[in-house]
Amino acid sequence: SSSLLGAMGERRRAHAMLFPFPCSGHINPTLKLAELLHSRGVHVTFVNTEHNHERLLRRGAASGGALRGREGFRFEAVPDGLSEEERAAPDSTVKLYLSLRRSCGKPLEELARRVASRGDDDDGVPPVTCVVLSGLVSFALAVAEELGVPAFVLWGTSACGFACTLRLRQLRQRGYTPLKDESYLTNGYLDTPIDWIAGMPTVRLGDISSFVRTLDPTSFALRVEEDEANSCTRAQGLILNTFDDLESDVLDALKDEFPRVYTIGPLVAAMHGRVNRANGLGGAAAGLSLWEEDFACMAWLDAQPAGSVLYVSFGSLTVMSPDALAELAWGLADSRRPFLWVVRPGLVAGGANALPDGFVAETKDRCFIAEWCAQEQVLRHRAVGGFLTHSGWNSTTESICAGVPMICWPGFADQYINSRYVRDEWGIGLRLDEELRREQVAAHVEELMGGGDRGEEMRRNAAKWKAVAEAAAAKGGSSYDSLDKLVEQLRLGCQ
Ligand code: UDX
Numbered sequence: 001s002s003s004l005l006g007a008m009g010e011r012r013r014a015h016a017m018l019f020p021f022p023c024s025g026h027i028n029p030t031l032k033l034a035e036l037l038h039s040r041g042v043h044v045t046f047v048n049t050e051h052n053h054e055r056l057l058r059r060g061a062a063s064g065g066a067l068r069g070r071e072g073f074r075f076e077a078v079p080d081g082l083s084e085e086e087r088a089a090p091d092s093t094v095k096l097y098l099s100l101r102r103s104c105g106k107p108l109e110e111l112a113r114r115v116a117s118r119g120d121d122d123d124g125v126p127p128v129t130c131v132v133l134s135g136l137v138s139f140a141l142a143v144a145e146e147l148g149v150p151a152f153v154l155w156g157t158s159a160c161g162f163a164c165t166l167r168l169r170q171l172r173q174r175g176y177t178p179l180k181d182e183s184y185l186t187n188g189y190l191d192t193p194i195d196w197i198a199g200m201p202t203v204r205l206g207d208i209s210s211f212v213r214t215l216d217p218t219s220f221a222l223r224v225e226e227d228e229a230n231s232c233t234r235a236q237g238l239i240l241n242t243f244d245d246l247e248s249d250v251l252d253a254l255k256d257e258f259p260r261v262y263t264i265g266p267l268v269a270a271m272h273g274r275v276n277r278a279n280g281l282g283g284a285a286a287g288l289s290l291w292e293e294d295f296a297c298m299a300w301l302d303a304q305p306a307g308s309v310l311y312v313s314f315g316s317l318t319v320m321s322p323d324a325l326a327e328l329a330w331g332l333a334d335s336r337r338p339f340l341w342v343v344r345p346g347l348v349a350g351g352a353n354a355l356p357d358g359f360v361a362e363t364k365d366r367c368f369i370a371e372w373c374a375q376e377q378v379l380r381h382r383a384v385g386g387f388l389t390h391s392g393w394n395s396t397t398e399s400i401c402a403g404v405p406m407i408c409w410p411g412f413a414d415q416y417i418n419s420r421y422v423r424d425e426w427g428i429g430l431r432l433d434e435e436l437r438r439e440q441v442a443a444h445v446e447e448l449m450g451g452g453d454r455g456e457e458m459r460r461n462a463a464k465w466k467a468v469a470e471a472a473a474a475k476g477g478s479s480y481d482s483l484d485k486l487v488e489q490l491r492l493g494c495q
Contacts, residue, residue: 013072014490015043015126017112020134020154022049022080022096024290024316025394029156029241030134031288032267034073040487043126044073045115047108048288049100051087053077056288066288074125076115078107093317094220101139108143130490132239136224138231150236152262152486155229157393159240159247159263160200160421161414163254164208165229167197168222171212176205177222178214185213198253207420210412225413232258237489241265241397243472243479246426246465262486266397268376269473270483290316291372297340298377300368304338307385310445311378311404313342314390318411319349324436326356331441333359337449338366340384342373379404385459386448388441391415396422403466405429405458407444409436427461 016037020030031046038044048056053075056067067075081103086095116127131144131151144151155162171177176192179185190206190213197203205212211222232238237260244251244263255261264270301309312332314320320328325348332339343353360367375395378384379402388407389395396418399406406429408419422429430444448455472479 012129013041013043013126014487015045015116015129016132016490017045017047017108017115017128017130018132019047019108019137019140021100021136022052023093025392026134026136026156027052027288027290028394029267030132030154032271033132033154033239033264036264036267036270036483037487037490038073040483042487042490045076045112045128046074047076047078047111049080050077051080051082052290055290059289059292074115076111078104078111080104097136097224100137104137105139105143108140109146112143112147130236133235135228138228138234141231141234150489151234152237152239152490153232153235154239154241155232156241157414158396158418158421159242159250159254160417161209161393162229162232162238162240163197163200163250164203164417165225165414166257168209168211168226169230170196171205171208172222172226177212178217178219179212181215184215198256199250200253202424203417203420207417209414210410210416236260237262237486239264239486241267241393243469243477245468245472245478246400247421260489262482264479264483264486266401266469266473266479268394268398269401269469270479289372289374291344293372293374294370295374297368297370297373298381301340301378301381301383304383306382308338308449309381309383310335310337310339310386310388310407310449311384312339312388313373313375313395314344314347314409314411315392315395316344317392318347318390320347320411321349322354325353327436327438328441329356329359331436331438332367332445333363334438334442335445335449336366337445339363339388340368340370340373340378342370342375344372376402386445388445391419391422393418397469400426400428400462400465401469403462405448405455405462407432407448426465428458428465430458 018030018034020026034044034046069075080096081099082096086092089095112128116125128147128149130149131140133140133151133153135153135155141151192205194203194205194208195201211225214222238258239262242263242265251261251263347353376398379387379398384404386407387399387404389399391408391410392415406422408422408429409432410416410419419431423431430448432440432444448458471477474480
């Protein structure tokens, strides 16, 4: 009977094995989801690649310590199959994607079987009862099928980003892509209205994704994105790091296509509100940063006036040309405002992150350059008043949760649609042209950070969205309830 099944289900704990694509933009939200599931009593196995696992261990106490895990929360690792040469290649992300697909299924499956039999917890490790994947590792849907357990996909973009990616196939079939020749990049074609994506009546072709900007009929990136998004239909449920009020129209439309959509974001707000309180974890305990954070920037921020600093960072994957770097540098210098700039190793194509001659001398009294920072903390610092971002979805949600308006410079994937919504739908940002020009950079910084009406309005809107985001993640909010439903569904899977 159902009550007997219910009683049995209560005795067996749900055990989620989570496996993100091995980059910061996927690891960060997946880890937050893992923490939230664990705080609700779900047993967690979090799987990194061996390469990242070792990299984190080498980082010592900060991240290495976090890898020790705790009761009901274990970190494990599987090989990514890449050689050192492939890892150093300019297209290493593509190589990594292919290598995981080719070689990672069996190790994941074996790992899932092994962790349950090891019994190294006080009360034993229950069998894996579900697999949670981030986007780009859809090959592991087959692992869940082999194990006979349900799979859930945490797609790491906005709902809009996901809806657009789903439609890349139709864009190709209807002849919008690939572009006919180079001139289509600049002749206004990318402004073609696309009014047939449900819930998104005002988008234009160029907003949809960087992957529509291709002349190549066999574009690898385009195929991968559309295949990965469409493969989500094979999962039991789709988990999105967004909240209902932010993207209600597109979410309503997606729910027609996907019977189980869990909108549990913004994960950064959910974590702040709940896990910290429930487990007494400090913010840092939940992080697995692949780069060492420079905490000296926090002391520098402490010395700056409230709302005065522009934070500049393009996430973990963006690569820019030396010319673009120089235009950005001089635009920031010309803005005459204080800025904290993350110049990540590998940010500039060709290797060296050389800043233009004279730039450091000219800006040294109002600039701090870090290789990597604790971004969530930085965005919440009272000195930070604006964020110049590549519009990755994590950065965007972190900025929303901190109430910080943005200047967007999207570069690839979903970043175009995110920036479109940031500027036009949510009213919390400006957007730079694709080709960076120092005059525009300086003018946008002035508009965002200065005392003008538009800046005021963006700050007001940002404060409003911060409050709405927090309410969604708080007890009784839509994201809180959605997480409840997800946990319920995971428990059903063990009966
Ligand atoms: C990728 C894709 O590029 C992006 O389009 C997609 O939406 C998510 O996956 P990435 O480019 O790295 O991610 O950007 P983003 O989503 O913004 O994630 C970057 C993460 O790194 C954020 O969580 C941010 O807090 C963190 N970060 C960045 C730091 O902790 N320190 C830094 O100095 C910079």
